[in-house]
Amino acid sequence: MFQNLLKSLVIRKSSSLRKFLPLYSTKLQSFSTSFISNCKVNASINIQNETIELTSNVKDSDSIKALKFPFVWLRDNCKCEKCHHPTSSSRIINWEKFDVTVKPKNIMYDDENNILKIEWNDKSGHISEYEYDWLDERNFSDENRNIYLNKFYRPAKILLNKIDMQHKLEYFDYHKVIQDDMELYKWLRSLITHGIAIITCVPETESEVRVLANRVAFIRRTHYGEEFIVKAKEGTSNVAYLPENLQMHTDLPYYDYAPGANLLHCLVQAKSEGAENLLTDGFYIADKMRNEYPKEFEILTKVLVNWSDIGQEDNIHFHSLNRAPMICLDYEGNIDRINHSIPQRDSFFTVPLKDVKLWYKALALFVDLIYNEALEMKTKEGTVLCFDNTRLIHGRKKYLDTKDNRRHIIGAYLDWDELYSRYRVLQNIFEI
Numbered sequence: 001m002f003q004n005l006l007k008s009l010v011i012r013k014s015s016s017l018r019k020f021l022p023l024y025s026t027k028l029q030s031f032s033t034s035f036i037s038n039c040k041v042n043a044s045i046n047i048q049n050e051t052i053e054l055t056s057n058v059k060d061s062d063s064i065k066a067l068k069f070p071f072v073w074l075r076d077n078c079k080c081e082k083c084h085h086p087t088s089s090s091r092i093i094n095w096e097k098f099d100v101t102v103k104p105k106n107i108m109y110d111d112e113n114n115i116l117k118i119e120w121n122d123k124s125g126h127i128s129e130y131e132y133d134w135l136d137e138r139n140f141s142d143e144n145r146n147i148y149l150n151k152f153y154r155p156a157k158i159l160l161n162k163i164d165m166q167h168k169l170e171y172f173d174y175h176k177v178i179q180d181d182m183e184l185y186k187w188l189r190s191l192i193t194h195g196i197a198i199i200t201c202v203p204e205t206e207s208e209v210r211v212l213a214n215r216v217a218f219i220r221r222t223h224y225g226e227e228f229i230v231k232a233k234e235g236t237s238n239v240a241y242l243p244e245n246l247q248m249h250t251d252l253p254y255y256d257y258a259p260g261a262n263l264l265h266c267l268v269q270a271k272s273e274g275a276e277n278l279l280t281d282g283f284y285i286a287d288k289m290r291n292e293y294p295k296e297f298e299i300l301t302k303v304l305v306n307w308s309d310i311g312q313e314d315n316i317h318f319h320s321l322n323r324a325p326m327i328c329l330d331y332e333g334n335i336d337r338i339n340h341s342i343p344q345r346d347s348f349f350t351v352p353l354k355d356v357k358l359w360y361k362a363l364a365l366f367v368d369l370i371y372n373e374a375l376e377m378k379t380k381e382g383t384v385l386c387f388d389n390t391r392l393i394h395g396r397k398k399y400l401d402t403k404d405n406r407r408h409i410i411g412a413y414l415d416w417d418e419l420y421s422r423y424r425v426l427q428n429i430f431e432i
């Protein structure tokens with residue numbers, strides 16, 4: 001019911017409300033209004049649970065819809081101009097004087113305008129007003145929270161084995177992505193859900209990766225600079241610049257805040273055999289380990305590894321260190337980030353002795369699994385290979401670097417905060 005209604009909502013792009021409300025609010029505005037029309041809402045105070053409850057008959061059904069909101073949350077989220085600054089969509093209520101035991105003195109439901117009005121029992125007799133649809137989109141039901149988290153906050157990821165990755169991999173025309181917001185949106189959605197996408201028909205100049213990154217937000221700078229050039233070079237500060245086998249890895253695990261996504265523009269591809277990319281969905285592997293090898297999974301999520309990078313670039317010396325597990329879980333226990341790099345794993349392994357051998361065994365299993373599920377793909381000149389660096393594990397097969405057989409890639413990173421931000425702005429325009 002909820003989802004069907006959500007799908008049928010119409011976005012009012014030119015609505016004047018849009019300027020004053022957060023985009024997410026505006027989006028659901030029309031949905032709730034259509035739902036509530038002709039439905040009488042009953043508002044009541046539940047003193048025992050310290051909540052206000054709004055109940056209404058669900059249209060064309062015998063069931064009752066009940067929304068419950070704690071007093072304290074309602075008071076905290078008052079939308080009057082003393083408590084909320086509209087153009088910045090920010091709370092400005094003075095929390096130094098906030099009373100968490102605040103209670104309503106009177107409530108009133110305005111049926112005509114679908115507004116809940118509350119007079120509070122504080123000294124000033126503060127009055128708050130809330131539109132029904134604004135409340136409804138924030139209701140605390142499990143269903144509502146799931147929609148927000150998996151649709152709006154961060155779209156759910158689809159985990160891919162090797163075969164799935166080959167079938168689901170989507171291609172996007174560079175010029176369309178640059179010129180058309182819908183195409184940009186589709187590319188970002190593909191990158192978020194699959195962790196990989198390819199841009200085609202990219203002009204063969206060294207600046208296109210920057211143009212593409214700027215289309216989203218801005219390049220994430222690291223101690224290697226902004227754009228980086230991947231071509232064989234002697235005396236290199238990074239093994240990625242050797243033509244030998246580049247073992248499967250994630251980039252820059254030695255950054256606490258590792259770069260979110262890689263953009264690798266292939267300007268010149270080796271004509272000889274070799275130089276194929278290897279790509280594995282690390283989240284798929286971690287999920288498989290959780291189900292099939294729970295002990296090894298636990299070890300890789302608990303044992304802290306020192307990831308390091310020591311060197312210099314343009315005469316600037318660096319010594320980066322980040323202590324984190326190979327499989328990082330988020331606050332809710334979901335797989336959040338993979339760290340894996342043989343060269344960038346420090347010989348300082350500062351864990352209890354008893355953990356060391358077990359950890360190595362779990363690592364060996366992980367490496368076996370990622371190579372078994374690696375999609376092999378030689379990128380074509382004029383394409384940008386885009387992938388989620390917190391999720392995809394990538395490598396490259398060796399090739400013979402000679403005068404007549406060069407390989408030239410320009411890379412850049414984007415951060416997930418910026419990718420998601422851009423995605424949400426576009427989602428508010430396009431998603432139905």
Ligand SMILES: [Zn+2]
Nearest residue numbers: 078080082083
């Ligand atoms: Zn207020």
